[in-house]
Amino acid sequence: MSNQLIHLLAQWYPLKDSHQWVLGLIYKTQGSCYRKAGAVMLFSDAGHQLGVLSGGCLESDINKQAQRVMQDGKYRTAVYDDNDEEDIAFKLGVGCGGVVHLALLPVKSDNHYLQLHTVYSHLVSGNACLWKQEINGELSSSVSICGAQPTGSSELADTTPLVKAAAKKVAASLDTQNGKRFLTVHCQSPPHILIIGGGYDATFVVKMAVQQGWSVSVWDPRPAQARVEHFTDANFIVESTEADALNLHIAEHNVDAAVLMSHHRQIDSKALATLSRHPLKYVAMLGPIHRKEEMFALAGVTESDFQGFFASPAGFDIGGDLPESIALSIIAQCHAVLAQKLPLLQQ
Incomplete structure (x- = not known):
């Protein structure tokens, strides 16, 4: 199975209400890393692991943290620093030499599935879209077709980062609004x-x-x-x-x-x-x-x-x-x- 976003969401979508789910989202990287900002992975309480966030080096530890999110329903962030001898990434022998900043977010109906179902709908229709996700706090989300106004579970007045991301077609951009961090991810269907x-x-x-x-x-x-x-x-x-x-x-x-x-x-x-x-x-x-x-x-x-x-x-x-x-x-x-x-x- 491909690791394209649409294929990951196609596996998750019919099971979204059957299991507890946690989204692993890389929102920032420094130095050499296997995946970059915007990379996602989905974990369930039934053992599903959809996607990859590293070359297989970090997934076992990320899965453990995802299970904790399922238990208490609270988001977590983690930093994997391959240069820090005390960091789990170093102890696992990753060897890339970079730093990965990761968010682990619960995905449930109460938070509108982080609007992942909307992203999936756009991709199935062949529309590129911009998914804007809060990294911490209330976990508000929004999705917009490129060039359109965003819609989602919260009001996001400043759409400038969305426009910039669409124009540059960057994979993802991190910005701060009113003290909150948001990652804007450019999502598009496979070629x-x-x-x-x-x-x-x-x-x-x-x-x-x-x-x-x-x-x-x-x-x-x-x-x-x-x-x-x-x-x-x-x-x-x-x-x-x-x-x-x-x-x-x-x-x-x-x-x-x-x-x-x-x-x-x-x-x-x-x-x-x-x-x-x-x-x-x-x-x-x-x-x-x-x-x-x-x-x-x-x-x-x-x-x-x-x-x-x-x-x-x-x-x-x-x-x-x-x-x-x-x-x-x-x-x-x-x-x-x-x-x-x-x-x-x-x-």
Whole structure:
């Protein structure tokens, strides 16, 4: 199961009233740490541990503290300092050398589930949102779709941090209002990648994208390709043979990226023409450089027609030629583009 926020909340949501729950929330870090501010984990009295807050080093101690929160219903904060010889993090041999500031907050109907159910609803609908959570005190919360006014369990008059977080698309920002600390977390649905081509090599790209927690669509107009039994992990298989159906699917499902790997001139060229009409962040196509020019000519497009990053040949050159290696190189490159790791792309 992916550690994407939407997948953690999908497991928690149907059980939210069946168990006692505690949210582990990293609200500040210093130095080198496995997870950064905004990372969450959910603990229950039935033994559920959804998500990760470290590389497995701190979870056992965090779970013990979460159990105490369940017993008395009071929030707690903790600091794990890997540089302090007296700190539990040092004694556990974490070795990262950083400091993690953690809040453990009860999640129950009385505090409106910290508005996590609202966050989940927005993410399922494909809407990015800003979740603002008080770290201590009354544990007030609010959620707003990016660009909208916040709604939640308390009045939060100052929405400036929300606007700033949305504009910068930072993972999280910590601020103080009237002596209270609030963490604003930018929450968004996982990327949606479209695979053009339903051959054997495409199955590896799909599996690797699914392991990242991404949504995946597959389209191949050839009846012998993109068979359901070969792509059981895919979220959608576009069964129509018409490019217009592909055009509609991209618009309806907010596709972020696409990989052309049909190994077929007509299919790739038609798909290229369709993809050029959408603001995709990443488009990649298999094949040598000269094939790219041939496909552009058949599609009647140029590279400037694509708003995002266009890669052909697709993926990083990692020195592999097996389907598994090619899939790794493509997903890694796509991930770098979506994460805006431009220095990596320029290497």
